[in-house]
Amino acid sequence: xxxxxxxPADLLRSAxxxxxxxxxxxxxxxxxxxxxxxxxxxxxxxxxxxANLLQxxxxxxxxxxxxxxxxxxxxxxxxxLACSSVGVTVxxxxxxxxADYVVAGPEGLEAGLTCSGDRIALSLAPLGRRFPxxxxxxxxxxxxxxxxxxxxxxxxxxxxxxxxxxxxxxELTGAQLVERAxxxxxxxxxxxxxxxxxxxxxxxxxxxxxxxxxxxxxxxSVVLCRNLDQLGAEGLAKRVExxxxxxxxxx
Numbered sequence: 001x002x003x004x005x006x007x008p009a010d011l012l013r014s015a016x017x018x019x020x021x022x023x024x025x026x027x028x029x030x031x032x033x034x035x036x037x038x039x040x041x042x043x044x045x046x047x048x049x050x051a052n053l054l055q056x057x058x059x060x061x062x063x064x065x066x067x068x069x070x071x072x073x074x075x076x077x078x079x080x081l082a083c084s085s086v087g088v089t090v091x092x093x094x095x096x097x098x099a100d101y102v103v104a105g106p107e108g109l110e111a112g113l114t115c116s117g118d119r120i121a122l123s124l125a126p127l128g129r130r131f132p133x134x135x136x137x138x139x140x141x142x143x144x145x146x147x148x149x150x151x152x153x154x155x156x157x158x159x160x161x162x163x164x165x166x167x168x169x170x171e172l173t174g175a176q177l178v179e180r181a182x183x184x185x186x187x188x189x190x191x192x193x194x195x196x197x198x199x200x201x202x203x204x205x206x207x208x209x210x211x212x213x214x215x216x217x218x219x220x221s222v223v224l225c226r227n228l229d230q231l232g233a234e235g236l237a238k239r240v241e242x243x244x245x246x247x248x249x250x251x
Contacts, residue, residue: 008084009047016041020040023037023195024040025224031226043077048152056149057148064100067091067095069103075124075141080208089162089166099115101120103121104121158174164177168205178217182217190218194221195245196248
């Protein structure tokens with residue numbers, strides 16, 4: 001990664017320039033048996049489409065706040081990087097009533113209705129399937145995102161010293177987030193090309209860092225596991241071997 005990278009979106013651009021074909025996010029849901037692998041290029045394409053949805057369709061701008069009511073999931077990682085690309089502040093598990101936008105999965109739909117702004121719903125079903133019918137009060141992400149552009153350019157340059165993420169009651173700028181992610185990667189011994197397996201939820205910084213930001217900052221990749229407690233020790237050992245994992249955080 002480049003030393004000049006100061007936002008998560010910068011880190012993704014550097015990863016794309018360095019090796020677009022390498023894996024970036026490999027997602028497992030051990031409750032459903034789902035496995036999805038996204039290369040840097042594929043992940044960046046999803047991010048670009050989502051950022052275009054935010055900026056072009058929803059008129060989001062730097063300084064706007066988005067309540068993110070999603071679990072650890074590859075599509076959650078996409079939204080985190082899309083918001084960074086636009087300059088929107090992500091409030092993980094934030095109060096939708098105080099947010100300009102809300103993005104919710106099935107478990108957050110009712111709470112998300114308190115948001116007076118645009119609401120986006122994700123089914124989180126395998127293969128990114130759409131809802132049979134959009135939930136009342138929401139637009140279906142799987143319907144809205146496919147037609148968006150594959151390249152993204154912000155209308156306004158993103159300020160790395162502006163708030164980017166709120167988690168655990170702590171607000172981080174883009175630059176602070178990148179600095180923390182780099183420090184975490186170094187502390188874990190995660191080298192360029194390394195593979196980190198994380199079973200941690202996206203409810204606090206440790207889960208977000210292990211499940212996305214630290215591997216991205218290190219030039220590595222993440223094996224993101226939801227419902228890992230259903231896999232068992234033998235299954236975990238096989239996954240570590242098959243996915244060529246170099247660092248495991250299964251708690």
